[in-house]
Amino acid sequence: xxxxxxxxxxxxxRADGQTFPIWFDRWRYYVVLAFAFCVVxxxxxxxxxxxxLLPFLIYSIAAIGLNILTGYCGQVSLGTGGFMAVGAxxxxxLMTSFPxxxxxxxxxxxxxxxxxxxxxxxxxxxxxxxxxxxxATLAAQFFLVWLFNKVAWFYNYSASGQINAPERTLFGYKIxxxxxxxxxxxxxxxxxxxxxxxxxxxxxxxxxxxxxxxxRDMDIAAEIIGVNPLKAKLTxxxxxxxxxxxxxxxxxxxxxxxVEVGEVFGILKSFLVLFMIIIGGLGSIFGCFAGAxxxxxxxxxxxxxxxxxxxxxxxxxxxxxxxxxGLMIIVFLILEPHGLAQLWRIIKEKLRLWPxxx
Amino acid sequence: xxxxTLTAMALVxxxxxxxxxxxxxxxxLSYRTGPYAANGIPFADGYEDYFKLLNAxxxxxGGEMAKVIECETGYxxxxxxxxxxxxxxxxxxxxxxLSTGITYQLIPKSAADGIPLHTMGYGRTSxxxxxxxxxxxxxxxxxxxxxxxxxxxxxxxxxxxxKGKTLALVYHNSAYGKEPIRxxxxxSKKHGFELxxxxxxxxxxxQKSQWLQIRREKPDYVTMWGWGVMNATAIxxxxxxxxxxxxxxxxxxxxxxxxxxxxxxxxxxxxxxxFHGVGDDYPIYDDLEKYVYxxxxxxxxxxxxxxxxxxxxxxxxxxxxxxxxxxxxxxDVSAITPQQMRDGMEALEMTEDRMEALGMPNFxxxxxxxxxxxxxxxxxxxxxxxxxxxxxxxxxxxxxSDMDVIGxxxxxxSAAYAEENKVEEACS
Numbered sequence: 001x002x003x004x005x006x007x008x009x010x011x012x013x014r015a016d017g018q019t020f021p022i023w024f025d026r027w028r029y030y031v032v033l034a035f036a037f038c039v040v041x042x043x044x045x046x047x048x049x050x051x052x053l054l055p056f057l058i059y060s061i062a063a064i065g066l067n068i069l070t071g072y073c074g075q076v077s078l079g080t081g082g083f084m085a086v087g088a089x090x091x092x093x094l095m096t097s098f099p100x101x102x103x104x105x106x107x108x109x110x111x112x113x114x115x116x117x118x119x120x121x122x123x124x125x126x127x128x129x130x131x132x133x134x135x136a137t138l139a140a141q142f143f144l145v146w147l148f149n150k151v152a153w154f155y156n157y158s159a160s161g162q163i164n165a166p167e168r169t170l171f172g173y174k175i176x177x178x179x180x181x182x183x184x185x186x187x188x189x190x191x192x193x194x195x196x197x198x199x200x201x202x203x204x205x206x207x208x209x210x211x212x213x214x215x216r217d218m219d220i221a222a223e224i225i226g227v228n229p230l231k232a233k234l235t236x237x238x239x240x241x242x243x244x245x246x247x248x249x250x251x252x253x254x255x256x257x258x259v260e261v262g263e264v265f266g267i268l269k270s271f272l273v274l275f276m277i278i279i280g281g282l283g284s285i286f287g288c289f290a291g292a293x294x295x296x297x298x299x300x301x302x303x304x305x306x307x308x309x310x311x312x313x314x315x316x317x318x319x320x321x322x323x324x325x326g327l328m329i330i331v332f333l334i335l336e337p338h339g340l341a342q343l344w345r346i347i348k349e350k351l352r353l354w355p356x357x358x
Numbered sequence: 359x360x361x362x363t364l365t366a367m368a369l370v371x372x373x374x375x376x377x378x379x380x381x382x383x384x385x386x387l388s389y390r391t392g393p394y395a396a397n398g399i400p401f402a403d404g405y406e407d408y409f410k411l412l413n414a415x416x417x418x419x420g421g422e423m424a425k426v427i428e429c430e431t432g433y434x435x436x437x438x439x440x441x442x443x444x445x446x447x448x449x450x451x452x453x454x455x456l457s458t459g460i461t462y463q464l465i466p467k468s469a470a471d472g473i474p475l476h477t478m479g480y481g482r483t484s485x486x487x488x489x490x491x492x493x494x495x496x497x498x499x500x501x502x503x504x505x506x507x508x509x510x511x512x513x514x515x516x517x518x519x520x521k522g523k524t525l526a527l528v529y530h531n532s533a534y535g536k537e538p539i540r541x542x543x544x545x546s547k548k549h550g551f552e553l554x555x556x557x558x559x560x561x562x563x564x565q566k567s568q569w570l571q572i573r574r575e576k577p578d579y580v581t582m583w584g585w586g587v588m589n590a591t592a593i594x595x596x597x598x599x600x601x602x603x604x605x606x607x608x609x610x611x612x613x614x615x616x617x618x619x620x621x622x623x624x625x626x627x628x629x630x631x632x633f634h635g636v637g638d639d640y641p642i643y644d645d646l647e648k649y650v651y652x653x654x655x656x657x658x659x660x661x662x663x664x665x666x667x668x669x670x671x672x673x674x675x676x677x678x679x680x681x682x683x684x685x686x687x688x689x690d691v692s693a694i695t696p697q698q699m700r701d702g703m704e705a706l707e708m709t710e711d712r713m714e715a716l717g718m719p720n721f722x723x724x725x726x727x728x729x730x731x732x733x734x735x736x737x738x739x740x741x742x743x744x745x746x747x748x749x750x751x752x753x754x755x756x757x758x759s760d761m762d763v764i765g766x767x768x769x770x771x772s773a774a775y776a777e778e779n780k781v782e783e784a785c786s
Contacts, residue, residue: 045447046443046446046447047443047444047447050439050440050443051440051443051444055436149531149557159536159537159539159540159771160458160462160482160533160536160537161532161533161536162459162462162533164462164466164778166778166779167779167780177466177779178466178467178469178470178779179470256435256436256439256463257463257466257467258435258462258463258466260435260459260462260532260533262531262532262559262560263434263435263459263532263560264435264436266560300440303430307428307429307430313390313428314388314390314428314429314430315390315391315395315399315430317430318390318391318430318432319391322391
């Protein structure tokens, strides 16, 4: 009844082209933002931040990054973990080499460095497609992890091969290090997520995003109508890696604090982010958030339910958790191949007609 | 509808974990799943069974019941952090994550929250310097003691001269496996042996190329820093290339029954370090039988008693329980806080008499902890596997390691940490 376009008149082109054309959607979006910025920081505790919200926000950025590349530009990548590692190690080297550099710039520069590495590994995409490209990016994954393990310069010659985030502050609040408080790290990540998501959303609606989608849908046709595949593919790789690098830097500096490349940024991380965008929905910014929430929340919820509430043995609960997550992925792929975002779209379509469907 | 039930379930789950402060809480960050489960299960069983025994026999520790909260980490650092955050609010007294990777995550958190961390025989070796690592303990022995003990054993075998010999280190390519490298490099300079480094990537099932290199270069000795499936794989590969087993020495994490049994008779003679007793020939096992096993109360499948890692879990629990007793004595309260637990750990002194009174005579080395030294004396023994009898034999006493070399390295590494994290020296 309230959820429909009828009566919501647009008088300018600007108003007509906005992201949320329906009044109700727009306000829901502002309410969610206001809740996230003004209410959550006051009720958040260490557990919610560390177990749920920080990983959700950080993986959302990674998922947006991969979705730009895979969902919008159609280039399959299995190198997400490796690119996240580039972001993390770049951030670490910047933090330790320039102790006075603000953490925000460290994170953004880490993203830029990752973007350059991403463009480099994106070059093969000009010649190869599909499975072959997936294997090329897989090589990037293994090469990067090997590199950060092998060359001691990247971890400042520490005995353990680990990198540890030193303490950094922003406006006097501790962002990294041991004594951070949950609201501060949460707000820092949230602010980055919001800015990056808005940029991503607008990029994908604009000229660049349309050229990516043209390449995705049929690259030869796109080339004939004047889309430069070199430019489109390499910008997709670059911007995607920028996002993934920022996610890696945040994962290391803000969330974990200490990182060992083989374990944290292994091939499993690439698959995790890939599952997120598949479950969330390829080619949708909302889908990135939905997928990240699904993959982060489901295991934690199941664990709390099975072990915390029902008191099951931890090993059985963990095995069951694996089975249930796997089963859900299969069920989703069969029943809703376009992911949670499509489910959301269907709900919205139905809501527009409700309560008079005919 | 579906969404509603899901949110309701999440809410119920969140409410279900409300903290209860009544007991002495010992979180067990265990791993009963994944490639390291074979080693994680016995440790977790032993850890929990000891507290069950204390509750059933003595009515807890100093009148307070002990409560073990188990949280599955799968040896994964992210899950380990989640486990830490979810259990610390329940009054956790001490964390023993049984993972060097998780330890590195928890060291700064433990300092910030004031909850002590006991990383027995693993973790960050330089945490032995209590002046800098105020809340972290790694008594009775650490990796660098282990590395030195390997070299000392080689010196013993070779009548004190290993100049020109070659030693290959096969290690898990992670913080854990890299820990001994620096010490071994120092020792190789001191004693004049040659060191070859052979990293094995997680999880460690693929070691063909490393063992091919060993077959080609024929090092006189091989030592291993492995864990989980990597151990059994390495011993199998060594057997395949007919490497003499008595020249193959593992760290204490590469020396459990689960690592050698799959290889069968060919594993005979394999050596591994240890810092506590082997087998179930201790009076405490009679009590465990009487109060825990016979009541069907054993943790897990109950089939691990007397194994190396079960004993190690029990030893870890025993040291924690003794530290609680110390803390109760110092602060004169029975329901201690994590900060008081820390004081108890720092005042811990294990003597022969004390272990005998606990039903564990000669189970571990006698040692004492101080504010400056959180690492104990580093007394290490060597075990050897007897494949016919299917049991580990302790072939040396608990002997000292080269503290000249290790002490200097500990000071250097902990000073670097202090500078990075701006930690003031305590204990003056």
